[in-house]
Amino acid sequence: MFETLYLTPVTGALTVFLVVVCGHMYRQNWKSEASNARARSWLFGVPAAIGLLALAFVPLKF
Numbered sequence: 001m002f003e004t005l006y007l008t009p010v011t012g013a014l015t016v017f018l019v020v021v022c023g024h025m026y027r028q029n030w031k032s033e034a035s036n037a038r039a040r041s042w043l044f045g046v047p048a049a050i051g052l053l054a055l056a057f058v059p060l061k062f
Contacts, residue, residue, distance in 0.1 A: 006061040007054070015051045022048035 007015065026044040029037055 006059050008061060012055065012060050015055055019048050019051035019055070022051070 022044045026041060026048060029040045029044060034040070
């Protein structure tokens with residue numbers, strides 16, 4: 001079932017880029033302490049966490 005689930009080098013690089021951008025925005029949001037900081041933290045934290053999990057557990061195929 002999961003034999004066809006893999007990351008190509010391009011999708012892996014795009015995932016790394018997404019994780020870095022979302023992590024940076026999460027950290028900026030954390031430091032700003034705006035009125036809607038909790039909702040924005042979820043908005044940036046969830047994609048970063050999903051991307052890190054994908055990079056950790058989905059194999060890379062060349």
